[in-house]
Amino acid sequence: MSKRRPVVCIIGPTGAGKTAVSLGLARRFPVRVLNFDSRQVYSDFPIITAQPSPMEREVCPHELYGFLPTTDVLNVAGFVELAEKKIAETPQDELPVLVGGTGMYLKALTSGLAPIPDIPDEIRDRIRKRAEDEGSPALFAELEKIDPEYAKRTHPNNRQRNARALEVYEATGKNFTWWHNREVPPSPYEFLKIGVRVDLDKLTPLLKLRIDKMVENGAVAEAQRAWENCPDELAPGWTGIGCTEVLQYIKGNLGMEETKQLWGKNTRAYAKRQLTWFNREKDIHWFESDEHEKLIAFAEGWLADCGWAG
Structure with missing residues (x-):
């Protein structure tokens, strides 16, 4: 039985269904979802970055989504500080569940952050x-x-x-x-890393459908409002996949079909890079995207071994 606080991490490429998994856990345990996706922190782009919908957020508390201005950047150290604060603030009878796909964020949180001095x-x-x-x-x-x-x-x-x-x-x-490579103090948390795996060939048409849905749900209007607020395409929030492509449509440089095709191509390439990153991690327990019940049962057994009763 571990004396460290258990934290579950739901990991995987964009479009793999991580949010659905986290909501499945929330229907079994009292859960607080914490985002570790570097794009989903931006307040101007809830649709384009696929942030959980208002209906999904009603299932359980969600933290670290949509709070950052387009002009700002959340570096790794800043994320770790915020995530540790949110975990500490989570009531003991709630399970912190990290959900996202930014490997650097998760590695820094789970393995410790090198004490790099402030840069002048x-x-x-x-x-x-x-x-x-x-x-x-x-x-x-x-x-x-x-x-x-x-x-x-x-x-x-x-x-x-x-x-x-x-x-x-x-x-x-x-x-x-x-x-x-410097030694860092041990974490006060016990992390369970659960990966949601999707074959890239199966994921590609799903990404296309998701992009079509984002456009239907107002992705262009969302980007137009963001451009009015921050007309600087070099601003950190604009560098994300989807944001970049839709901005080129708004500026008249791409047609809608070209925009969606480029968006899909770049999203698939990003998903491939994510899988490459996470496949290097040896402590991730992988499940197929349709194995929700099996995944939740595994998490339940792990939590019981940790002595966490909710």
Whole structure:
């Protein structure tokens, strides 16, 4: 029997049905759902980022969804701080259930966060200006030289991560990999990681249907309102899949069918990257997307072994 507080994590690629799983758990146990998806934090894009609907949120409390302005970014350290606060605030008779697909967020929370010092503003501003002037691929090329291991986990066009890695190196003289390999204190939580697996070929038509539904439900109008509030396509909230493509439609650069096709293509590619990331994790218990009852029974047995009675 573990003395640490149990926390269940529902993991998987976009469109796999993680929300449905979390609601299934909520019908069996008193649950509080905590988001760990870096796109679903944005308040301007509830439809495009597939945040739980008002009806779904009525089933149980939901936290860390739709609270961040489009102009802001939630880095890994910021997420961990918020998530730990929300878990601590969750009543003892409620089960914290983390739901999402941002692997870096979950890894930092479950494995511990390297104690990276604060970065001076002048260094941060200089690196981010370089990103604007030179482009993210230029920063990525530099990152490959100073931290090839971390470079394998990011992408040439991921301006936020590439800039952050260079900031840390310039400020501390140590690369991200060095910081991530430092010992961190043990977590006060016992994590159960449950993966929802979907074959990419089966997922592709489901993603198309989901995008069609998002458009029907007002994705374009949602993006138009967001553009009126934040007409800066380089703002962090606009960099998400779906947001980028719909913005190009609004600006007249794409037709609707082109927009949906590109949105679907990019979403599928993202789902593939998510699966690649999570397949490297050895402590995830995988279930097929239609094995809800089997998954819930497994979680119930694990909670009993932890001594959690709800």
